Amino acid sequence: MPCISVIIPVYNTGDLLHLTLASVTQQTLTDIEILCIDDGSEDNSLTVLHSWEQRDPRVRVPHFEQNKGVSAAR
Numbered sequence: 001m002p003c004i005s006v007i008i009p010v011y012n013t014g015d016l017l018h019l020t021l022a023s024v025t026q027q028t029l030t031d032i033e034i035l036c037i038d039d040g041s042e043d044n045s046l047t048v049l050h051s052w053e054q055r056d057p058r059v060r061v062p063h064f065e066q067n068k069g070v071s072a073a074r
Contacts, residue, residue, distance in 0.1 A: 002058070003031040009073035010036050014044035021052045021059065034059045037074070040067035 006024055010017065017036075024034055036053075038046050038061060049061040064073070 002033040004029060004033075006032055006034045007074055008034065008036045009039055009070045010041060010045050010049065011039040011067060011070070011073070012041045012043045012045060014041070014048050017045060017048040017052070021056075025052075025056055025058070030058075032058055036061050038063045039069070039073040040064045 008020065008024070013020075021034070021036070024032075034056070036049050036059060038049055046061070046063060049059075052059045053061045
């Protein structure tokens with residue numbers, strides 16, 4: 001089990017996700033899991049997240065079909 005869980009709620013932020021995930025994955029602490037919860041995004045966010053999920057085993061992408069809000073995503 002990872003030492004730290006990084007939780008990133010995502011809603012229509014596909015343009016910023018590469019920068020965000022590059023920053024998180026390059027941290028010196030590597031014993032982490034990165035949970036990017038897609039909250040029913042209508043842009044390319046889910047595609048970007050799945051791309052990162054395939055690249056880095058620490059990235060996991062739970063997904064809501066409909067937007068539930070940031071509280072539910074956390």
